[in-house]
Amino acid sequence: MFKGFGRSQRASAAAVEQPALDVKPRHIGLIMDGNGRWAQKRGLPRIAGHHAGMLAMKEAIRACDDFGIECVTLYAFSTENWKRPAAEVDYLMRLPEQFFRSEIDELVRRNVRVRFIGDTARLPAHTQETVRRAIQCTQHNTGMIVNFALNYGGRMEIVAAMERYAREVMEGRATVGQLTEATCDRYLDTAGLPPLDLVIRTSGEIRLSNFLLWQAAYAELWFTDVLWPDFTRDDLYQAICDYAKRKRRFGAI
Numbered sequence: 099m100f101k102g103f104g105r106s107q108r109a110s111a112a113a114v115e116q117p118a119l120d121v122k123p124r125h126i127g128l129i130m131d132g133n134g135r136w137a138q139k140r141g142l143p144r145i146a147g148h149h150a151g152m153l154a155m156k157e158a159i160r161a162c163d164d165f166g167i168e169c170v171t172l173y174a175f176s177t178e179n180w181k182r183p184a185a186e187v188d189y190l191m192r193l194p195e196q197f198f199r200s201e202i203d204e205l206v207r208r209n210v211r212v213r214f215i216g217d218t219a220r221l222p223a224h225t226q227e228t229v230r231r232a233i234q235c236t237q238h239n240t241g242m243i244v245n246f247a248l249n250y251g252g253r254m255e256i257v258a259a260m261e262r263y264a265r266e267v268m269e270g271r272a273t274v275g276q277l278t279e280a281t282c283d284r285y286l287d288t289a290g291l292p293p294l295d296l297v298i299r300t301s302g303e304i305r306l307s308n309f310l311l312w313q314a315a316y317a318e319l320w321f322t323d324v325l326w327p328d329f330t331r332d333d334l335y336q337a338i339c340d341y342a343k344r345k346r347r348f349g350a351i
């Protein structure tokens with residue numbers, strides 16, 4: 099099993115000044131796994147893991163911006179997560195409000211633009227209102243894009259894209275036989291975002307779990323045993339350094 103940084107190694111890495119990154123991914127996808135296990139290991143309720151996960155998300159967003167990443171997509175709630183206990187889903191649906199209550203000022207100060215992918219129309223009304231306000235108050239920002247995947251599934255995204263294309267063909271706004279990979283990109287929720295270069299998944303699971311399936315076709319995949327609430331700026335830095343090493347070999351014959 100892939101081993102990420104041990105705590106002692108991560109501690110020492112924290113003491114080391116992080117040199118500037120010469121080769122870096124334009125767009126990083128984060129599968130933030132391990133919140134429940136983090137809580138279980140501490141004898142805490144699962145929602146304590148989700149709260150700790152939100153704190154780790156805040157740090158990861160700051161670090162991505164500090165490292166000059168153009169776009170980060172965060173897998174916050176999948177289409178499969180509705181199967182969780184109602185009380186847990188209710189708690190999760192209130193995290194966006196909690197998040198922006200404390201973070202929106204810094205996000206605006208950092209010139210961050212907030213976007214969303216997924217079927218947000220199915221979210222509770224209060225969550226949808228938070229989504230709408232976050233988009234509205236960052237829509238003119240030109241810095242890093244923070245893209246939250248809410249009620250998102252890669253297969254559902256492709257189904258919706260096919261529906262949009264079929265409708266355009268029927269309305270005479272698209273022609274059968276002229277579809278290319280580039281035009282497919284434009285029918286997806288991620289239209290306009292930089293190409294996905296790196297997917298990071300925590301907690302030792304080695305799979306995509308229906309996350310950015312089309313977009314990840316050529317992305318580097320980086321896995322760590324670290325549980326999401328324990329994921330730090332040093333772990334992110336390590337993932338980006340490993341990405342850079344892979345890309346350098348990419349240049350080899």
Ligand SMILES: CCc1cc(N2CCCCCC2)n2ncc(-c3ccc(F)cc3)c2n1
Nearest residue numbers: 130148151152155174175190193194197246
């Ligand atoms: C709706 C599910 C969910 C779960 C969740 N967790 C739980 C699982 C993943 C780890 C992070 C903590 N977070 N953390 C922030 C948000 C958030 C979402 C949208 C937004 F615009 C701002 C913040 C969040 N959303």
